[in-house]
Amino acid sequence: MSNKYTEIVTWSERLACGIKLIDDQHKGLVELVNDMFNHATGNSIQEHDYFNIVIQEVVKYVKVHFATEEKIMIATKFSGYAEHKKAHDSFVLAVVDNINDYKAGNRLTLSTFTKFLKEWILSHIAMMDKQYFEYFRKIATRKEDGKLSITSADIR
Ligand SMILES: [Fe+2]
Numbered sequence: 070m071s072n073k074y075t076e077i078v079t080w081s082e083r084l085a086c087g088i089k090l091i092d093d094q095h096k097g098l099v100e101l102v103n104d105m106f107n108h109a110t111g112n113s114i115q116e117h118d119y120f121n122i123v124i125q126e127v128v129k130y131v132k133v134h135f136a137t138e139e140k141i142m143i144a145t146k147f148s149g150y151a152e153h154k155k156a157h158d159s160f161v162l163a164v165v166d167n168i169n170d171y172k173a174g175n176r177l178t179l180s181t182f183t184k185f186l187k188e189w190i191l192s193h194i195a196m197m198d199k200q201y202f203e204y205f206r207k208i209a210t211r212k213e214d215g216k217l218s219i220t221s222a223d224i225r
């Protein structure tokens with residue numbers, strides 16, 4: 070097989086929170102970015118078809134992920150909630166802007182959109198999400214599978 074799969078983002082423990090729910094969602098975002106990167110072939114017809122499909126997935130995924138973080142922050146009275154929510158909201162607006170640009174006139178290519186997502190996700194996890202890692206870990210409980218997790222029982 071000559072299919073070459075390149076990772077522009079490699080998941081590393083530096084990005085890990087230690088809570089499975091959060092880490093799985095972050096890994097999913099990294100996978101999406103890598104998938105997009107590998108579909109940036111420069112063939113605008115192919116890219117356009119792919120974009121229309123993947124963008125729905127990105128929006129859905131990001132919404133679920135942000136809602137997960139925000140729900141836990143609210144339930145646990147995390148002090149950085151307001152600032153964090155602002156960062157999430159402005160990212161959603163930027164994504165919508167990018168989608169509109171892309172659909173309107175291809176000013177943006179799949180490759181530049183992918184890079185934008187990559188930069189944002191990496192810096193958001195490293196700078197904003199990291200601020201709650203320790204806090205969330207404290208309220209998480211160690212389950213019998215040996216992994217830290219947060220369930221509805223922990224955030225009641
Ligand atoms: Fe976040």
Ligand SMILES: [Fe+2]
Nearest residue numbers: 134138194198
């Ligand atoms: Fe996050």
